[in-house]
Amino acid sequence: MSNTTQTAAETVTETAGHAAEAAGHAAQSAGMPQLDFSTFPNQIFWLVVALVVIYLVLSRIALPRIGGIIADRQSTITNDLAAAEELKAKAVEAEKAYDQALVDARVEANKIIAEARADIQKDLDKATAKADAEIAAKAAESAGRIDEIRAGAAKSVAEVAKDAAEAIVAAMGAKADAKSISAAVAARLKG
Amino acid sequence: MATAEHSDGLAFHPMDQFIVKPLFGGETLNWYTPSNATLWMAVVILAVIALFVLGTxxxxxxxxxIQSVAELAYGFVHKMVEDVAGKDALKFFPYIFTLFCFIVFSNFVGLLPKAFTTTSHIAVTALMAVAVFLTVTIVGFVKxxxxxLSLFWVSSAPxxxxxxxxxxxxxxxxxxxxxxxIRLAGNMMxxxxxxxxxAAFAPLILISGIGVAVTPLSILAIVAMYALEILVAFIQAYVFTILTCVYxxxxxxPHH
Structure with a gap:
């Protein structure tokens, strides 16, 4: 900072000021510029102008515009919320319909399964009955043959026993009639 | 300019920044002369237009x-008027918002270096305060x-x-x-x-040895005061506005 130049400039202005309005300046430099009443008309005039301009700009242009923007935003938000609510209701409805369709399908499927099972059961029963009948026939046949074989075997056993008894009696040196031997063998086989 | 240096090295003219002078030279300050106050009021008007008209x-x-800032200011004052003075006071909202904008912008542009703070002048704040006083009184009697007058008759007292x-x-x-x-002008001034x-202490380092300690301190103090002034600039605008709402x-x- 060039002190000398500034000091010179200040001195010039100071002297000029003092020369021009000595009284006003004295009052000013002694106290606060705020209490220099000679400046009041000027400040008040320009303040009124400034306030009126600001008031007009704000009340005519800015405030209605900002108020409008805020109102618009509010209504947009409200509309969007309402739309969202509606969509949500639709989604719930759709889900319900889907669930219903699912339940219906399941019921239908169960019915089809039951029918199929019944059909299969019927076929199975028929086949089982047929098989049972065949088995029963075969079993009866087999039982007949077994009885035959058994009867044949019993007769053979009696004959063998009779022959053996006759041979044993003969070996013991006695003579036995066939009638009494067969009676004894029959009694023995029975017992 | 205010800190002119004299023979002793330092000069204190802390009040010179408040002098109202003709903007384009000359000595006489008529009521219509464009002054430095005019200039800074014009800056305030331009700032208001920039924020609230161009910004939106x-x-x-x-x-x-920038539109968010404008909406924030609108909402801030709108809510204040509605909460403090009631819904039927909203028709005064443009009036109150004008005062708020003028004060808050004047306070802030006044913080620019070399700026003139219009709201540091009692002439300016008194006009606004008297305008509020007259408005409130007239509205009170008309409504x-x-x-x-029951405002003055405390019916709850003995x-x-x-x-x-x-x-x-x-x-x-x-x-x-x-x-x-006075609250507003005094705070600003x-x-x-x-x-x-x-600031007058700051150049001491150029003159004397003690400046080594004083200059950094004063610069620090300027920064701190500046931060405080930013706070005060907003708070005083807020106080002026909310008191207007209360009145x-x-x-x-009027019935308490």
């Missing part, structure tokens, strides 16, 4: 940054007729005390514009003057 040009549903209270209430009512205006005093509430609903 887009009318965006999703606001730009409530003689019932507005009967014997009421005349005394009425006297106190009336005095306090008429003191309102004084405190309303004091802060700027203090900054200037510290308006008294006018619209």
């Amino acid at each position: 040009r887009g009318r965006a549903i999703v606001p730009s940054r 409530n007729g003689a019932g507005f 009967l014997a005390l009421r005349p005394i209270l009425a006297l106190i209430e009336i005095i306090s009512y008429f003191v309102r514009p004084v405190s309303h205006s 004091a802060g700027h003057a203090v900054i200037k005093v510290f 308006l509430k008294d006018a619209l609903h």
Whole structure:
């Protein structure tokens, strides 16, 4: 900072000021510029102008515009919320319909399964009955043959026993009639 | 300019920044002469237009940054008027918002280096305070007729005390514009003057050895004061506005 130049400039202005309005300046430099009443008309005039301009700009242009923007935003938000609510209701409805369709399908499927099972059961029963009948026939046949074989075997056993008894009696040196031997063998086989 | 240096090295002219002078030279300051006050009021007007007219040009549903600031200011004052003075005070909202904008912008542009702070002048704040006072008084009588006088008649107090209270209430009512205006002008003036005093100490390092300690300290003090002044600039605008709302509430609903 060039002190000398500034000091010179200040001195010039100071002297000029003092020369021009000595009284006003004295009052000013002694106290606060705020209490220099000679400046009041000027400040008040320009303040009124400034306030009126600001008031007009704000009340005519800015405030209605900002108020409008805020109102618009509010209504947009409200509309969007309402739309969202509606969509949500639709989604719930759709889900319900889907669930219903699912339940219906399941019921239908169960019915089809039951029918199929019944059909299969019927076929199975028929086949089982047929098989049972065949088995029963075969079993009866087999039982007949077994009885035959058994009867044949019993007769053979009696004959063998009779022959053996006759041979044993003969070996013991006695003579036995066939009638009494067969009676004894029959009694023995029975017992 | 104010810190002219004299033979002793330092000069304190902390109040010179408040001198109102013709803008384009000359000596006489007539009521219509454009002055430095005019210049800074014009800056305030331009700032208001820039923020509230140009800033909201887009009318965006999703606001730009500057539009957010404008909406924030609008919402801030709108809510204040509605909460403090009631819904029926909203027709005074443009009026109150004008005062708020003028004060808050004046305070902030006044913080620019070399700027002139219009709101540091009692002439400016007194005019606004008197305007508020007159508005409130006229609205009070127009809305409530003689019932507005019940503002001074504290019906909840014992009967014997009421005349005394009425006297106190009336005095306090008429003191309102004084405190309303001096609070703002005083705060602005004091802060700027203090900054200037510290600023006068700052060049001491060029003159004397003690400046090694004083200069950094004063620069630090300027920074701290500046931060405080930014706070004060907003708070005083807020205080002026909310007091206007409180007075308006008294006018619209004088029954406590």
